[in-house]
Amino acid sequence: MGRLSGKVAIVTGGAQGMGAATARLFIENGAQVVISDVATEAGQALAEELGGDAHFCLHDVGNEEQWQSVVSMAQSLGPLNVLVNNAAILHMAAIADTTPEDFMRVVQINLLGSFMGIRAVIDPMKAAGGGSIINVSSIDGLHSSAGLAAYSSTKWGVRGLTKNAAIELGQYGIRVNSVHPGGIFTDMGGANSGISEEEMSAGFYPEFPIPRVGRPEEVANVTLFLATDEASYSTGSEFVADGGWFAGMRKPGMPCS
Numbered sequence: 001m002g003r004l005s006g007k008v009a010i011v012t013g014g015a016q017g018m019g020a021a022t023a024r025l026f027i028e029n030g031a032q033v034v035i036s037d038v039a040t041e042a043g044q045a046l047a048e049e050l051g052g053d054a055h056f057c058l059h060d061v062g063n064e065e066q067w068q069s070v071v072s073m074a075q076s077l078g079p080l081n082v083l084v085n086n087a088a089i090l091h092m093a094a095i096a097d098t099t100p101e102d103f104m105r106v107v108q109i110n111l112l113g114s115f116m117g118i119r120a121v122i123d124p125m126k127a128a129g130g131g132s133i134i135n136v137s138s139i140d141g142l143h144s145s146a147g148l149a150a151y152s153s154t155k156w157g158v159r160g161l162t163k164n165a166a167i168e169l170g171q172y173g174i175r176v177n178s179v180h181p182g183g184i185f186t187d188m189g190g191a192n193s194g195i196s197e198e199e200m201s202a203g204f205y206p207e208f209p210i211p212r213v214g215r216p217e218e219v220a221n222v223t224l225f226l227a228t229d230e231a232s233y234s235t236g237s238e239f240v241a242d243g244g245w246f247a248g249m250r251k252p253g254m255p256c257s
């Protein structure tokens with residue numbers, strides 16, 4: 001028996017990166033998964049590779065009407081138990097170089113998309129007798145970095161939205177938590193720049209408590225725990241998988257560095 005046997009899940013942005021690792025792990029643990037993404041080719045290829053329990057749905061999380069299609073597809077498989085709001089985009093620029101249009105494009109997908117996802121699954125999860133919503137925020141939803149005004153604002157927003165939804169939905173057996181990855185080796189984390197995982201670790205992570213870049217599976221395992229009934233008393237909480245980034249750094253010249 002898998003840890004998610006009999007459960008139906010939606011994973012947004014599931015065609016690649018952490019979403020794909022999550023979809024894969026959920027299926028290995030017995031779930032049926034709707035992989036939602038705007039990347040049709042990659043999403044279809046992954047669904048084909050993962051087999052009969054994987055279903056691709058072309059879905060822009062920033063479009064409210066399309067949320068109905070993805071939820072309908074999930075409900076055609078059985079009662080809907082799990083939503084992972086994982087899809088997001090990154091806009092890196094100084095505030096002075098970020099236009100209101102740039103800012104709102106990030107809000108539309110990262111924050112409004114998560115909000116619309118929660119709205120869309122409330123009734124289906126109530127009908128299913130409960131559920132688990134996992135909102136993928138970021139370490140940048142706990143602190144911030146230069147050049148991330150739009151991104152970091154949405155990730156703080158996702159963290160706040162998580163608290164609110166947890167308070168409102170706990171009474172219906174729906175748990176809502178946020179996951180906060182640090183630097184993870186995906187396209188968003190720089191894997192598409194041509195640099196290897198080892199080069200990335202050596203170049204950017206030597207002072208981290210765990211001195212290497214993270215892997216998508218290491219975050220997917222946290223998300224898996226939250227999706228299962230093992231996390232039955234956890235809601236409104238922040239689950240960090242950041243190699244210790246938020247704890248602090250080993251500084252050159254200091255003892256034990």
Ligand SMILES: NC(=O)c1ccc[n+]([C@@H]2O[C@H](COP(=O)([O-])OP(=O)(O)OC[C@H]3O[C@@H](n4cnc5c(N)ncnc54)[C@H](O)[C@@H]3O)[C@@H](O)[C@H]2O)c1
Nearest residue numbers: 013017018037038060061087088138183184186187188189
């Ligand atoms: N990689 C990191 O270092 C890192 C760190 C902290 C948080 N995160 C967060 O983790 C999550 C996954 O990131 P990743 O690193 O796997 O990114 P990624 O860029 O590799 O994958 C993101 C996926 O989302 C899809 N997507 C983009 N816009 C969409 C939309 N409008 N509707 C549906 N799908 C859409 C993309 O097509 C892609 O498949 C994101 O929420 C991201 O903000 C990533």
